[in-house]
Amino acid sequence: MNMALLRRSATYVLLSLAAFISVFPFIWMALGATNKSNDIVTGRLSLGSNLLVNFQNLLAQVDLVRVFGNSFLIAIISTLLTLAVSSLAGYGFEIFRSRVRERVFQLLLLFLSIPFAALMVPLFVLISRAQLNNTFIAVILPTIASIFIIFYFRQATKAFPGDLRDAARVDGLKEWQIFLFVYLPTMRSTYAAATIIVFMGAWNNYLWPLIVLQTPENKTITLVISALTAAYTPDYGVILLATVLATLPTLIIFFVLQRQFVQGMLGAVK
Template identity: 50%
Template sequence: MNFKKILSRVLVYTFLIAIFVISVFPFYWMIVGMTNSAVDVIKGKMTFGNQLVNNFMTLNTSYNLSRILFNSIKISMLTVMGTLIVASMAAYGFEMYRSKTRERIYGVILLSMMVPFAALMIPLFRLIVELKLLNTHAGVILPSIASIFIIFFFRQSFKSFPKEIIEAARVDGAGELRTFFSIVVPSMKSTYAAAAIFSFTTSWNSYLWPLVVLQTDNQKTITLLISNLASAYFPEYGVIMTTIVIATLPTIIMFFALQKYFVQGMTGAVKQ
């Protein structure tokens, strides 16, 4: 092996190690911070401390942590279930049913992705008020179910689904709902897993819309709790880090639970 190859390999591995350190350091600092006091975090202490229990007890006694976690899990899980059902059925309809105006309607729906949420927030808020859903979890969940990106994602996967199977089911007398839930859904577990991870992460990390809709402490989510802790006059950084770690765990658990199907779903694989 000549000198140029050795040098190029050293440079490549040095670059990869640097990227790894840059990526992992925030997580390390977060975990270390949850074991230290606010003063230690401000000083930049990079070693583990002995304040983990105190930080957790302070968080649990000052705030109803179990209630807040239940709110976040409830909103996220209901959002995921609603999004998977609505988006997949909408995508199935766009792909399997042909009409003259199908692509035009689909194009308009995709164009609406370019509208920033800030422009939709006031009309959505007025709609939620008219429906008497202000300060309810339903007011947070319903606007999140019709995810345009998830519809697009499902339709791209349905393009690779064998149309002959659906035609055979129709010939055998199966209705559309039975065909969809008995044939299509079981064959696309990987796609549903990838969409579930994306939908869960988006809902779990949502901040702006829950901040607008949820107005009492017993309805708030974990992201709003982190915001309240960070905006305090004297922020308890150890408690903040503890809350962030707790808020990060569900997304990590869900990803590792569904990672078997995630890559297949992102590449649009269909089990035949």
């Protein structure tokens, strides 16, 4: 009994320590957003009285409405298109059988080993020749067919009950109707988990938007924060406040969908 209690106590202590280590950077960032730049540099870890001043300075330097609007537009459209295309591909790879299916899928997985740095130049040339440079389409288009999300949906589709699909066929449903009216509602936890992954990736995307978005009107929040840090005398209070604001959308989406996220990652199907 004592040994079991000791193990449980040790487990809770380790989990609490891990949780504190994970949350501490955000706590420090939130506290820093309320302090002056000099206080942040000296390592002050307490609430300050400079939050309103930092917010006013941020508004003076950044058009928050436009920047957040750009980020939301790119992230939402990228998420919707990626989920539509990648879930269809994952469903098709698992449901429809052919001789070349596994070879094509293995080839896709092989492409995951290619770093994005090796694709930047040819991708930029392709976007430029298509006259899509400095547009949101240039940012969204390369992310639609995500190999990882295709792989994720294919693995999740393995848990999709075949009896449901057979029953739907008996009832006269076509394949696209089975996908829309049977597969989608059944795999909602998988879609929730994929939504969090894709949205966070699109929202935090930095390198590719930095290359193709060249005018201030099209900048996203990640590019703006990077520009703030590149100043000759950076105001760390303003930077941390902008970072906190940029983090809030992903936190909200995660907390709203966290239960479905856990179920989706565990492969739960209802």
